[in-house]
Amino acid sequence: MRNCIIFCGGSGSNPASFCPVNGCLFTLATGSVLLSLVAMLHGYLFCLPFSQFVYPLELDFNRLVLELESTPTASSVSWAVPINNKNFPALHPNSNRCANFEVGEGSKYRLLMLIKSALPNFAFRQALRATWANEINTATVQIGYAFVLGGTHNSTAQAAVDREQITYGDLIQQAFVDAYFNNTYKLMFAIDWAAASCPGADFILFADDDYYVSTYNLVNLLGQLQANGYTADSLLVTGHVFSSPVPKRNLFNKWYTSLAEYPYTFWPPYPTGARF
Ligand SMILES: *[C@@H]1O[C@H](CO)[C@@H](O)[C@H](O)[C@H]1NC(C)=O
Numbered sequence: 001m002r003n004c005i006i007f008c009g010g011s012g013s014n015p016a017s018f019c020p021v022n023g024c025l026f027t028l029a030t031g032s033v034l035l036s037l038v039a040m041l042h043g044y045l046f047c048l049p050f051s052q053f054v055y056p057l058e059l060d061f062n063r064l065v066l067e068l069e070s071t072p073t074a075s076s077v078s079w080a081v082p083i084n085n086k087n088f089p090a091l092h093p094n095s096n097r098c099a100n101f102e103v104g105e106g107s108k109y110r111l112l113m114l115i116k117s118a119l120p121n122f123a124f125r126q127a128l129r130a131t132w133a134n135e136i137n138t139a140t141v142q143i144g145y146a147f148v149l150g151g152t153h154n155s156t157a158q159a160a161v162d163r164e165q166i167t168y169g170d171l172i173q174q175a176f177v178d179a180y181f182n183n184t185y186k187l188m189f190a191i192d193w194a195a196a197s198c199p200g201a202d203f204i205l206f207a208d209d210d211y212y213v214s215t216y217n218l219v220n221l222l223g224q225l226q227a228n229g230y231t232a233d234s235l236l237v238t239g240h241v242f243s244s245p246v247p248k249r250n251l252f253n254k255w256y257t258s259l260a261e262y263p264y265t266f267w268p269p270y271p272t273g274a275r276f
Pocket residue numbers: 120154155156157160
């Protein structure tokens with residue numbers, strides 16, 4: 001690798017005569033592969049067994065609530081500092097989007113579909129509006145949906161979103177930069193929004209804008225869950241669950257996670273993010 005850098009990067013001489021491009025690329029690639037193998041080996045050798053797993057914020061909620069109640073002016077306590085306390089401003093809070101859910105129509109249950117969408121994916125949103133996101137109401141279920149967006153520094157793109165909202169009124173948007181690696185913020189925003197603006201929902205589906213969801217099958221599944229005694233108060237998360245997922249330790253993996261970020265052999269079981 002060093003040779004390659006000296007010859008290819010050297011000025012004055014003609015690099016091509018010293019280092020054929022293929023050779024250079026090959027050496028660079030070999031170097032990268034070695035580096036990534038070492039990182040991977042390190043990642044797998046030095047991780048902690050999952051049996052030692054402690055979620056950083058496993059809190060005594062009784063104690064937390066009591067302490068907060070005893071000092072009404074305090075908004076937090078020193079021993080329970082949130083990991084993510086992001087309060088990005090809302091660009092389109094759309095807090096009336098669920099108003100019809102509040103009316104509560106007899107024995108109907110309410111399903112809210114929150115669709116994480118990338119800012120430029122207008123065509124995807126149109127396709128979903130014309131197909132599965134289209135609100136349906138049957139004798140047993142009332143369905144609502146909203147597209148969840150982040151923000152942008154590009155004012156042309158933001159103006160397009162504002163126009164889309166005027167036409168369709170089905171967007172919710174918060175001011176973090178809309179980017180793949182901000183998906184966590186997007187999900188946190190979606191959950192916060194559902195809790196604050198749509199407390200009447202009995203079930204919430206989180207889905208991505210490049211998915212097809214069979215609302216028919218979904219409604220069937222929810223019917224079965226209800227028949228088995230699940231209610232809005234049940235603690236149920238369902239989806240395609242990865243039961244013992246291994247963190248990616250390869251530097252070049254899209255989902256690479258360092259030991260400093262997360263030191264354990266496995267992730268806790270979780271449903272894949274695209275629909276749950
Ligand atoms: C801003 O957004 C518009 C519309 O989406 C796009 O055509 C343009 O290339 C973007 N500008 C920059 C600097 O990214």
